[in-house]
Amino acid sequence: MSKIKSNKPRFNPWFLYGTIILVIIGFNFFSNSSGFGSSKTISISKFYDFLDKGDVEKVLFSRTSAKIYLTEAAQKATEDNKKSNNIIGQMSERGPEYLVDIANPELFEKKLEEARAEGKIKEYTPEKDSNWSDIFFSFLPLIIIIGFWLFMMRRMTGGAGGGGGGQIFSIGKSKAKLFDEKNDVKITFQDVAGLEGAKEEIVEIVEFLKNPEKYTSIGGKIPKGALLVGPPGTGKTLLAKAVAGEARVPFFSLSGSDFVEMFVGVGASRVRDLFKQAKEKSPAIIFIDEIDAIGRARGKSNFSGSNDERENTLNQLLTEMDGFGTNTNVIVLAATNRAEILDSALMRAGRFDRQIYVDLPDVRERKQIFEVHLRKIKKVDNLDIDFLAKQTPGFSGADIANVCNEAALTAARKDKKQVDKQDFLDAVDRIVGGLEKKNKIISPEEKYAIAIHEAGHATVSWLTEHASPLVKVTIVPRGISLGAAWYLPTERQIVRTEQMLDEMCATMGGRAAEKVVFDKISTGALSDLEKVTKQAKAMVTVYGLNDKLGNITYYDSSGQSEYNFSKPYSEETAKLIDKEISQMIEGQYQRAIQILTENKDKLIKLADLLCEKEVIFKEDLETIFGKRPFDKEIIEDTTEISPDNTAQ
Structure with a gap:
């Protein structure tokens, strides 16, 4: 049954703070207004002097102290007289003028009896030692401090919503959010476009939980874990949400950072509690997003030499996933875009049996993703989705969602009722190049220099065989760039x-x-x-494409080299690498100068046209240079927009 929402107003802690302050102020006010707070403690000999002079009117005493009330004549004569008014301006009830500490109660009472017999005092009255109001007010500050501490600890641990009734020890409870048949999870595998290979493996895991006999009948065992790896925005978390929507088993979802806490041992405690809850509801699925927050390789970047709380959390996770007493009916899904820094013990088979790589989508998958995100957008009927997929290679699923949203905002900004093709092109330009700055002040000399610069990019790319084909050139400032050349580079698997x-x-x-x-x-x-x-550094040190250094690479795919303070090569090799990088760049620079010198008149003509129009396209270059001799028919998945920015 779903929880019934309460209409009661939420408790505001500032009401408690205000009440505490008012109680303290009221206590001080009333204690002072009664005259007790202004009473002065005197010695016993001083009191006997008042008593011998007949200045004492009344004494209230206990076994340890006495309250001294002077006569009216003595009050006027003493310099310690202090009168206080109550809140309506009238004289408050009179309090004792002096307080006296009693060391010998019997002697004190004998002195009072003698003074009354001599007529020096009118009355004296013994009091009870225990006064509940005094005891309460004496302990009130301590009670307030303890109550405030308990309240703050309750707030820190999540209040009554935390495990264990909101008590202090509930801080070690898991923060995982549970999705089951009681929760309405609307995302399914139909909402996950592309990712066919990854989705196939995930569907198999869900199917195993639904129908385990299909696999166990021939000796198969359920996988213990699957790790989703890929660049940011490719849909790893979305795929996990679809699992939560499709699976008919409890699904626990949380982030790696949810295990991190300021208290020692909390992370390991939360891991234990998480798997305990999952085993109680088994078969179940646990999804840990951004697992690199706790799964980083142990023994690295710990320069303090002290025990690392994160390592304790990881050790507990390793034990729960594959150790004594583990339950095979709990599957762990995890997602990260930094798999190279994860601990090798976490990556081994038996913990994460499958590593599913979620790559950037190709042109066919981009079309499917566009179709998903365009469902909620009012678009023109003849919108060419194939064209949009060709214009956005290298875009992740999150990027495509951003393009669709930005296109809708662009159309609304222009007071359109439907989104058309130009709105999507403008959205791509804005996302890749930045916001267009039409009001940026640029002098004619700078504008011509920018046009020459961008025309140089366009000319060299047009006249070299393997350079990316040009789409358009602009000198309209966008973001931090003053101009940009847009290309459609070929999507290659090897270069x-x-x-x-x-x-x-x-x-x-x-x-x-x-x-x-x-x-x-x-x-x-x-x-x-x-x-x-x-690019030059990668050719020399990563891909081994330099003749002088030969077939060698200094690239570390495990990511452990980031913890090393020394280079993986000698000083002489470092000098050779710097020399080869410089020669490679200078060689291509001189080659570009030669190409542009041979076509200087066309370069200037293109720059003049760019100054006039500010934006030119492929057709304008064909008018000046003729058909590009290296152009081939571009197949569907070989186009990408790659701006070349001119920095300020």
Whole structure:
């Protein structure tokens, strides 16, 4: 049964704080207004002086202390007289003028009896030692402190909603959210477009839980865990949500950071509690998102030498997944985009039997993802989804969702009732290149320099065989860039040396054009230099594409090299690597200068056209250069928009 929502107002802790403050203020006010707070403690000899002079009117005493009331004449004569008014401006009830500590009660009472016989005092009255109001007010500050501490601890542990009735020890309870037949989870496998291979393995796990006899009848065992690995935004968490919607078994969902707490031992306690709950409801599925928060390799980056709480949590997780007393009816799903830093003991078979790689979608899968996200968008009838899929290679599922949403916002901004093709193109431009800055002030000289720079990129890419085909060139500022060239690079599974060199040459075309036309260079090629430096370094140190260094790589796929303070090569090798990287970049720079020098008139003509129109397309380049001789028929999944930005 679902919980009935209460209409009672939520408790505000500030009411409690205000009440505590008012009680303390009221206690001090009334104690002072009664005259007790202004009473002065005197010595016993001083009291006997008052008694001998006949200045004492009344004495109230116990076995340890006495309250002294003076006569009216003595009150006027003493300098310690203090009168207090109550809240309506009238004189409050009179309190004792002095307090006296009694060491010998029998002697004190004898002195009072003698004074009354001599007529020096009118009355004296013994009091009970125990006064419940005094006892209560004396312990009131301690009671308030204890109550406030208990209240704060209850708030820290989640209140009554936490396990164990909101008590302090419920902090070790699991924070996993449970999805079962009582919860309405609307996401199913139909909402997960693409990811066919990953979805096939996940569906098999769900099917095993629904119909285990199908597999156990021939000796198969249920997998203990499956690890979803892939770049951010590819749909790992969405796939887990679909499992929660499809499975007819309890599904516990939480993040890796939910095990992390400021108290020692809490992470391991929560792991134990999580698996205890799952075993009680078995067969069940546990999903841990961003497991790298607790699954990082042990013994790394722990320079303090102290015990690491995260390692204790990981050790407990390893034991629960595959150790003594484990239950095979609990399956663990986990997701991460940093599988290389996970502990090897966590990755082995028997804990995560399957590692499912969730890759970026291809053109066919992008079309399916567009169809899912376009269901809720009012679009024109003739919208070409195939075209949208071709224009967004390299985009993840989250990126495509963002494109659809941005296109809808763009159409609404233009007061359109339906989203059309141009809105999607504008959305892609905005996401990749940034917001268009139409009001940015650029001088004519800078505008022409930017046009020469972008025309240089376009010219070199047009005249080199393996460079990416051009889509359009713009000098309209977007984001931090002053201009951009948009390409449709081929989606390759492997890349050859000449292909990477042609890409580097086209990237250096902007700076080379400035050198050819102005015989000067500027800071506008910052992003270009960063790009080619990374490409050259990867060719030399990662892919082994350099003749001088040979077939060797310094790339560590395990990710453990990030903890090393030393380079994996000698100083002489480091000098050789720097030299080869520099020569490779300079060689392509000189090649770009040669190409642009041979086509300088066309370069200037293209720059002039760019200054006039601000945005030019592939057809404009065909008018100036003719048909690109290297163009081939582009198949469906070989296009991608890749802007080349000119940094400010």
